[in-house]
Amino acid sequence: MPTVSIVRCGRYDLSEVRRAVEAALAPLGGIRAFVRPGARVLLKPNLLIPAAPERAITTHPAVVEALIGLVREAGGEPFIADSPAGPLHNPVGMAALYRKTGMAEVAGRTGVVLRREADSLQVPTPEGALLKRIDLLKAWKEADVIISLPKLKTHNLTLVSGALKNTFGLVPGLTKPGYHSKLADVDQFCDMLLDVVACVRPALTVMDGVLALEGDGPSTGGVPRPLGLILASPDPVALDEVMCRLIGVDPGSLALFRAAERRGWWPADIALAGVPLEEAAVRDFRLPAARRAARPMRGRRWLLRLVTRSLTPRPVPRRGRCTACGDCVRMCPRGAIAIAGRTAVVDDGLCIRCYCCHEICPEAAVDLRFSPAGRLLRLAGLM
Ligand code: SF4
Ligand code: SF4
Structure with missing residues:
Protein backbone atom coordinates (compact mmCIF):
# COMPACT_ATOMS: atom_id res chain seq x y z
CA MET A 1 0.00 0.00 0.00
CA PRO A 2 1.68 3.30 -1.05
CA THR A 3 2.20 5.95 1.62
CA VAL A 4 1.60 9.64 0.96
CA SER A 5 2.90 12.19 3.48
CA ILE A 6 1.36 15.59 3.99
CA VAL A 7 3.41 18.10 5.97
CA ARG A 8 2.86 21.76 6.72
CA CYS A 9 5.44 24.28 5.54
CA GLY A 10 4.50 27.93 5.95
CA ARG A 11 7.18 29.64 3.87
CA TYR A 12 10.13 29.16 1.57
CA ASP A 13 12.77 29.49 4.24
CA LEU A 14 15.44 26.88 3.45
CA SER A 15 15.67 25.45 6.97
CA GLU A 16 11.88 25.33 7.26
CA VAL A 17 11.51 23.63 3.87
CA ARG A 18 14.22 21.17 4.74
CA ARG A 19 12.56 20.32 8.04
CA ALA A 20 9.26 19.80 6.22
CA VAL A 21 10.82 17.59 3.52
CA GLU A 22 12.58 15.49 6.17
CA ALA A 23 9.31 15.13 8.06
CA ALA A 24 7.55 14.09 4.83
CA LEU A 25 10.23 11.50 4.05
CA ALA A 26 10.39 10.02 7.57
CA PRO A 27 7.30 7.76 7.14
CA LEU A 28 8.72 6.63 3.77
CA GLY A 29 11.99 5.47 5.37
CA GLY A 30 13.91 8.75 4.95
CA ILE A 31 16.07 9.81 2.03
CA ARG A 32 18.35 6.77 2.49
CA ALA A 33 15.50 4.50 1.47
CA PHE A 34 15.86 6.02 -2.03
CA VAL A 35 19.48 7.15 -2.37
CA ARG A 36 22.44 4.90 -1.75
CA PRO A 37 26.03 6.18 -1.48
CA GLY A 38 27.51 7.00 -4.87
CA ALA A 39 24.15 7.11 -6.67
CA ARG A 40 23.72 9.73 -9.38
CA VAL A 41 20.41 11.42 -8.62
CA LEU A 42 18.47 13.40 -11.18
CA LEU A 43 16.36 16.06 -9.45
CA LYS A 44 13.54 16.91 -11.84
CA PRO A 45 11.74 20.13 -10.86
CA ASN A 46 8.92 21.61 -12.91
CA LEU A 47 10.63 24.42 -14.84
CA LEU A 48 7.96 25.10 -17.43
CA ILE A 49 9.03 28.60 -18.44
CA PRO A 50 11.47 31.24 -17.21
CA ALA A 51 9.36 32.65 -14.37
CA ALA A 52 10.22 34.02 -10.95
CA PRO A 53 9.55 31.60 -8.06
CA GLU A 54 6.83 33.84 -6.55
CA ARG A 55 4.68 33.31 -9.65
CA ALA A 56 4.24 29.69 -8.56
CA ILE A 57 4.63 28.33 -12.11
CA THR A 58 7.84 26.49 -11.29
CA THR A 59 9.11 24.42 -8.37
CA HIS A 60 10.56 26.75 -5.74
CA PRO A 61 14.38 26.77 -5.48
CA ALA A 62 14.20 26.23 -1.70
CA VAL A 63 12.54 22.84 -2.28
CA VAL A 64 15.21 21.91 -4.82
CA GLU A 65 17.99 23.09 -2.50
CA ALA A 66 16.57 21.11 0.41
CA LEU A 67 16.67 17.95 -1.72
CA ILE A 68 20.22 18.68 -2.88
CA GLY A 69 21.33 18.77 0.77
CA LEU A 70 19.47 15.58 1.70
CA VAL A 71 20.71 13.63 -1.32
CA ARG A 72 24.30 14.63 -0.55
CA GLU A 73 23.93 13.63 3.09
CA ALA A 74 22.84 10.19 1.88
CA GLY A 75 26.03 10.03 -0.22
CA GLY A 76 24.33 10.69 -3.56
CA GLU A 77 25.46 13.03 -6.35
CA PRO A 78 22.54 15.23 -7.35
CA PHE A 79 22.16 17.04 -10.66
CA ILE A 80 19.26 19.01 -12.12
CA ALA A 81 17.68 18.51 -15.53
CA ASP A 82 14.45 19.55 -17.16
CA SER A 83 13.24 20.61 -20.57
CA PRO A 84 11.01 23.67 -20.64
CA ALA A 85 8.13 24.29 -22.98
CA GLY A 86 8.97 23.79 -26.68
CA PRO A 87 11.31 26.27 -28.33
CA LEU A 88 12.85 27.47 -25.06
CA HIS A 89 15.25 24.52 -24.90
CA ASN A 90 18.33 26.18 -26.40
CA PRO A 91 21.45 27.69 -24.77
CA VAL A 92 19.92 31.17 -24.44
CA GLY A 93 16.55 29.85 -23.27
CA MET A 94 18.12 27.53 -20.69
CA ALA A 95 20.28 30.33 -19.27
CA ALA A 96 17.16 32.47 -18.83
CA LEU A 97 15.23 29.53 -17.43
CA TYR A 98 17.77 28.71 -14.74
CA ARG A 99 18.35 32.38 -13.90
CA LYS A 100 14.71 33.39 -13.57
CA THR A 101 13.53 30.30 -11.70
CA GLY A 102 16.27 30.74 -9.07
CA MET A 103 18.10 27.53 -10.03
CA ALA A 104 21.27 29.37 -11.08
CA GLU A 105 21.46 30.92 -7.60
CA VAL A 106 21.00 27.49 -6.02
CA ALA A 107 23.75 26.12 -8.25
CA GLY A 108 25.98 29.04 -7.25
CA ARG A 109 25.50 28.22 -3.57
CA THR A 110 25.62 24.43 -3.74
CA GLY A 111 27.75 23.70 -6.80
CA VAL A 112 25.05 21.40 -8.19
CA VAL A 113 25.25 20.79 -11.94
CA LEU A 114 22.48 22.28 -14.08
CA ARG A 115 22.09 20.28 -17.28
CA ARG A 116 21.34 22.46 -20.28
CA GLU A 117 21.74 20.27 -23.33
CA ALA A 118 18.69 19.11 -25.28
CA ASP A 119 20.37 15.88 -26.45
CA SER A 120 17.88 13.08 -26.42
CA LEU A 121 17.66 9.35 -26.91
CA GLN A 122 14.83 7.08 -27.97
CA VAL A 123 13.86 4.62 -25.27
CA PRO A 124 12.00 1.47 -26.37
CA THR A 125 8.85 1.02 -24.28
CA PRO A 126 7.26 -2.25 -25.42
CA GLU A 127 4.86 -2.11 -22.47
CA GLY A 128 3.69 1.40 -23.45
CA ALA A 129 -0.04 1.71 -24.06
CA LEU A 130 0.44 4.25 -26.88
CA LEU A 131 4.14 4.93 -27.36
CA LYS A 132 6.49 2.09 -28.13
CA ARG A 133 9.48 4.45 -28.18
CA ILE A 134 9.79 7.59 -26.12
CA ASP A 135 12.19 10.49 -26.67
CA LEU A 136 13.81 11.46 -23.39
CA LEU A 137 16.65 13.77 -22.39
CA LYS A 138 19.95 11.88 -22.33
CA ALA A 139 20.49 13.10 -18.77
CA TRP A 140 17.75 10.70 -17.70
CA LYS A 141 19.86 7.72 -18.76
CA GLU A 142 22.81 8.93 -16.68
CA ALA A 143 20.86 8.82 -13.43
CA ASP A 144 20.64 5.89 -11.06
CA VAL A 145 17.69 7.48 -9.29
CA ILE A 146 15.07 9.99 -10.39
CA ILE A 147 13.49 12.25 -7.78
CA SER A 148 10.57 14.18 -9.22
CA LEU A 149 9.83 17.61 -7.72
CA PRO A 150 6.52 18.81 -9.18
CA LYS A 151 4.60 21.96 -8.36
CA LEU A 152 1.00 21.66 -7.21
CA LYS A 153 -0.84 23.35 -10.10
CA THR A 154 -3.96 23.38 -12.18
CA HIS A 155 -3.74 22.57 -15.88
CA ASN A 156 -6.02 23.62 -18.69
CA LEU A 157 -5.84 20.27 -20.46
CA THR A 158 -5.47 17.67 -17.72
CA LEU A 159 -7.10 19.82 -15.00
CA VAL A 160 -4.26 19.16 -12.55
CA SER A 161 -0.51 19.18 -12.95
CA GLY A 162 1.36 17.25 -10.30
CA ALA A 163 3.44 14.10 -10.04
CA LEU A 164 2.15 12.33 -13.17
CA LYS A 165 2.52 15.38 -15.40
CA ASN A 166 5.98 16.36 -14.15
CA THR A 167 7.89 13.52 -15.81
CA PHE A 168 6.66 14.77 -19.23
CA GLY A 169 9.26 17.54 -18.77
CA LEU A 170 11.97 14.98 -19.53
CA VAL A 171 10.64 14.77 -23.08
CA PRO A 172 12.85 17.29 -24.91
CA GLY A 173 11.70 20.69 -26.12
CA LEU A 174 9.85 20.56 -29.39
CA THR A 175 9.08 16.84 -29.11
CA LYS A 176 6.45 17.79 -26.53
CA PRO A 177 4.16 19.65 -28.94
CA GLY A 178 4.77 16.80 -31.40
CA TYR A 179 3.19 14.40 -28.91
CA HIS A 180 0.34 16.85 -28.38
CA SER A 181 -0.24 16.85 -32.11
CA LYS A 182 -0.34 13.09 -32.47
CA LEU A 183 -2.43 12.59 -29.36
CA ALA A 184 -4.94 15.38 -29.56
CA ASP A 185 -7.57 13.58 -27.52
CA VAL A 186 -7.15 14.19 -23.78
CA ASP A 187 -7.65 10.49 -22.94
CA GLN A 188 -4.89 9.54 -25.36
CA PHE A 189 -2.71 12.34 -24.09
CA CYS A 190 -3.07 11.08 -20.52
CA ASP A 191 -2.27 7.54 -21.67
CA MET A 192 0.91 8.92 -23.20
CA LEU A 193 1.76 10.74 -19.93
CA LEU A 194 1.51 7.43 -18.10
CA ASP A 195 3.71 5.76 -20.72
CA VAL A 196 6.34 8.39 -19.87
CA VAL A 197 5.90 7.80 -16.12
CA ALA A 198 6.29 4.04 -16.64
CA CYS A 199 9.47 4.64 -18.62
CA VAL A 200 11.04 7.31 -16.39
CA ARG A 201 10.13 5.53 -13.11
CA PRO A 202 10.74 8.21 -10.50
CA ALA A 203 11.72 6.53 -7.23
CA LEU A 204 10.37 9.36 -5.14
CA THR A 205 8.18 12.40 -5.66
CA VAL A 206 8.27 15.47 -3.42
CA MET A 207 5.60 18.00 -4.32
CA ASP A 208 5.89 21.74 -3.72
CA GLY A 209 2.47 22.87 -2.50
CA VAL A 210 3.72 25.70 -0.29
CA LEU A 211 2.64 28.24 -2.88
CA ALA A 212 0.37 26.42 -5.35
CA LEU A 213 -1.09 27.69 -8.65
CA GLU A 214 -4.87 27.84 -9.08
CA GLY A 215 -7.16 29.05 -11.87
CA ASP A 216 -6.00 28.84 -15.45
CA GLY A 217 -2.71 27.02 -14.84
CA PRO A 218 -0.18 25.71 -15.49
CA SER A 219 1.53 28.89 -16.62
CA THR A 220 1.05 32.65 -16.73
CA GLY A 221 -2.77 32.38 -16.68
CA GLY A 222 -2.73 30.85 -13.19
CA VAL A 223 -2.82 32.64 -9.85
CA PRO A 224 -0.53 31.80 -6.90
CA ARG A 225 -2.37 30.35 -3.93
CA PRO A 226 -0.64 29.71 -0.60
CA LEU A 227 -1.43 26.22 0.70
CA GLY A 228 1.57 25.74 2.98
CA LEU A 229 2.05 22.06 2.15
CA ILE A 230 4.78 19.62 1.11
CA LEU A 231 3.68 16.18 -0.06
CA ALA A 232 5.82 13.11 -0.70
CA SER A 233 5.35 9.56 -1.90
CA PRO A 234 7.15 6.85 -3.88
CA ASP A 235 3.92 6.41 -5.87
CA PRO A 236 3.03 9.30 -8.24
CA VAL A 237 -0.53 8.05 -8.79
CA ALA A 238 -1.24 7.93 -5.06
CA LEU A 239 0.36 11.34 -4.62
CA ASP A 240 -1.78 12.90 -7.36
CA GLU A 241 -4.89 11.31 -5.91
CA VAL A 242 -4.17 12.93 -2.55
CA MET A 243 -3.40 16.24 -4.28
CA CYS A 244 -6.78 16.06 -6.05
CA ARG A 245 -8.63 15.37 -2.83
CA LEU A 246 -6.81 18.27 -1.16
CA ILE A 247 -8.06 20.74 -3.75
CA GLY A 248 -11.58 19.34 -4.07
CA VAL A 249 -11.23 17.38 -7.33
CA ASP A 250 -12.75 13.92 -7.73
CA PRO A 251 -9.85 11.94 -9.25
CA GLY A 252 -12.29 9.49 -10.87
CA SER A 253 -13.57 12.34 -13.05
CA LEU A 254 -10.14 12.95 -14.64
CA ALA A 255 -8.74 11.42 -17.82
CA LEU A 256 -5.45 10.90 -15.96
CA PHE A 257 -7.02 8.54 -13.46
CA ARG A 258 -9.15 6.80 -16.06
CA ALA A 259 -5.88 6.05 -17.86
CA ALA A 260 -4.34 4.84 -14.59
CA GLU A 261 -7.37 2.64 -13.99
CA ARG A 262 -7.01 1.02 -17.43
CA ARG A 263 -3.49 -0.07 -16.39
CA GLY A 264 -4.55 -1.36 -12.99
CA TRP A 265 -2.61 1.44 -11.26
CA TRP A 266 -5.69 2.98 -9.73
CA PRO A 267 -7.65 2.89 -7.48
CA ALA A 268 -5.43 1.54 -4.74
CA ASP A 269 -5.48 1.81 -0.99
CA ILE A 270 -3.31 4.63 0.27
CA ALA A 271 -1.71 5.00 3.69
CA LEU A 272 -1.71 8.65 4.73
CA ALA A 273 0.91 10.10 7.06
CA GLY A 274 1.29 13.53 8.63
CA VAL A 275 -1.46 16.14 8.56
CA PRO A 276 -4.93 14.53 8.19
CA LEU A 277 -6.34 15.07 4.70
CA GLU A 278 -9.54 16.71 5.92
CA GLU A 279 -7.48 19.17 7.97
CA ALA A 280 -5.21 20.12 5.05
CA ALA A 281 -7.97 20.25 2.40
CA VAL A 282 -8.99 23.58 0.85
CA ARG A 283 -12.62 24.06 -0.12
CA ASP A 284 -12.38 26.91 -2.59
CA PHE A 285 -9.41 26.06 -4.83
CA ARG A 286 -10.09 27.58 -8.23
CA LEU A 287 -9.98 25.17 -11.17
CA PRO A 288 -9.30 26.08 -14.81
CA ALA A 289 -12.10 27.35 -17.00
CA ALA A 290 -11.40 24.57 -19.49
CA ARG A 291 -12.68 21.63 -17.46
CA ARG A 292 -13.16 19.20 -20.31
CA ALA A 293 -10.67 16.80 -18.74
CA ALA A 294 -13.15 16.34 -15.92
CA ARG A 295 -15.80 14.84 -18.19
CA PRO A 296 -15.68 11.17 -19.11
CA MET A 297 -15.25 10.46 -22.83
S1 SF4 B 1 -3.35 23.71 -31.34
FE1 SF4 B 1 -4.60 25.41 -30.61
S2 SF4 B 1 -4.38 25.40 -28.38
FE2 SF4 B 1 -2.70 24.12 -29.23
S3 SF4 B 1 -0.99 25.55 -29.42
FE3 SF4 B 1 -2.06 25.52 -31.41
S4 SF4 B 1 -3.51 27.22 -31.29
FE4 SF4 B 1 -2.83 26.81 -29.19
S1 SF4 C 1 0.56 35.35 -28.01
FE1 SF4 C 1 2.23 35.37 -26.54
S2 SF4 C 1 3.65 33.78 -27.25
FE2 SF4 C 1 2.28 34.27 -28.96
S3 SF4 C 1 3.37 35.83 -30.15
FE3 SF4 C 1 2.02 36.89 -28.71
S4 SF4 C 1 3.30 37.29 -26.90
FE4 SF4 C 1 4.38 35.73 -28.11
Missing part, protein backbone atom coordinates in the same frame (compact mmCIF):
# COMPACT_ATOMS: atom_id res chain seq x y z
CA ARG A 298 -18.05 8.04 -23.62
CA GLY A 299 -20.16 7.61 -26.72
CA ARG A 300 -19.45 8.41 -30.34
CA ARG A 301 -16.05 9.94 -30.80
CA TRP A 302 -16.96 12.29 -33.65
CA LEU A 303 -19.85 13.66 -31.62
CA LEU A 304 -17.67 14.08 -28.58
CA ARG A 305 -15.10 15.93 -30.72
CA LEU A 306 -17.80 18.25 -32.01
CA VAL A 307 -19.17 18.91 -28.54
CA THR A 308 -15.69 19.33 -27.11
CA ARG A 309 -14.86 21.78 -29.88
CA SER A 310 -17.87 23.98 -29.34
CA LEU A 311 -17.87 23.80 -25.57
CA THR A 312 -14.20 24.16 -24.78
CA PRO A 313 -12.58 27.58 -24.82
CA ARG A 314 -10.55 28.56 -27.83
CA PRO A 315 -7.22 30.36 -27.53
CA VAL A 316 -7.38 34.02 -28.55
CA PRO A 317 -4.18 36.10 -28.48
CA ARG A 318 -5.00 39.54 -27.12
CA ARG A 319 -4.10 42.47 -29.34
CA GLY A 320 -2.14 45.07 -27.39
CA ARG A 321 -0.74 42.51 -24.98
CA CYS A 322 0.80 40.18 -27.55
CA THR A 323 4.32 41.29 -28.45
CA ALA A 324 4.49 39.08 -31.55
CA CYS A 325 7.45 37.22 -30.05
CA GLY A 326 6.47 34.09 -32.00
CA ASP A 327 6.95 31.58 -29.15
CA CYS A 328 3.41 30.27 -29.57
CA VAL A 329 3.88 29.97 -33.34
CA ARG A 330 6.92 27.73 -32.79
CA MET A 331 5.17 25.77 -30.04
CA CYS A 332 1.83 25.09 -31.73
CA PRO A 333 1.80 21.40 -32.74
CA ARG A 334 -0.71 22.03 -35.55
CA GLY A 335 0.79 25.12 -37.15
CA ALA A 336 -2.45 26.89 -36.25
CA ILE A 337 -0.86 30.22 -35.29
CA ALA A 338 0.61 32.95 -37.47
CA ILE A 339 1.73 36.48 -36.77
CA ALA A 340 -0.39 39.01 -38.63
CA GLY A 341 -0.35 42.76 -38.04
CA ARG A 342 2.05 42.35 -35.07
CA THR A 343 -0.29 40.01 -33.22
CA ALA A 344 -0.57 36.23 -33.09
CA VAL A 345 -3.69 34.91 -34.80
CA VAL A 346 -5.12 31.40 -34.34
CA ASP A 347 -6.76 29.41 -37.12
CA ASP A 348 -9.55 27.79 -35.11
CA GLY A 349 -10.12 25.15 -37.77
CA LEU A 350 -6.65 23.73 -37.12
CA CYS A 351 -6.59 24.20 -33.35
CA ILE A 352 -6.81 21.01 -31.28
CA ARG A 353 -7.22 22.80 -27.91
CA CYS A 354 -3.97 21.53 -26.45
CA TYR A 355 -3.34 24.97 -24.89
CA CYS A 356 0.41 24.82 -25.48
CA CYS A 357 0.20 28.44 -26.67
CA HIS A 358 -1.53 29.53 -23.46
CA GLU A 359 1.09 27.64 -21.48
CA ILE A 360 4.12 29.13 -23.16
CA CYS A 361 3.10 32.76 -23.74
CA PRO A 362 5.45 34.92 -21.64
CA GLU A 363 3.01 37.85 -21.71
CA ALA A 364 -0.08 35.92 -20.56
CA ALA A 365 -1.58 37.26 -23.80
CA VAL A 366 -3.47 34.13 -24.85
CA ASP A 367 -7.01 34.32 -23.48
CA LEU A 368 -9.19 31.24 -23.40
CA ARG A 369 -12.66 32.21 -24.58
CA PHE A 370 -15.82 30.15 -24.57
CA SER A 371 -18.26 30.17 -27.48
CA PRO A 372 -21.69 31.76 -26.80
CA ALA A 373 -23.09 28.23 -26.25
CA GLY A 374 -20.33 27.44 -23.80
CA ARG A 375 -20.90 30.72 -21.94
CA LEU A 376 -24.62 30.02 -21.68
CA LEU A 377 -24.02 26.54 -20.30
CA ARG A 378 -21.54 27.91 -17.79
CA LEU A 379 -23.98 30.62 -16.73
CA ALA A 380 -26.59 27.95 -16.22
CA GLY A 381 -24.09 25.99 -14.13
CA LEU A 382 -24.22 23.05 -16.55
CA MET A 383 -20.46 22.93 -17.11
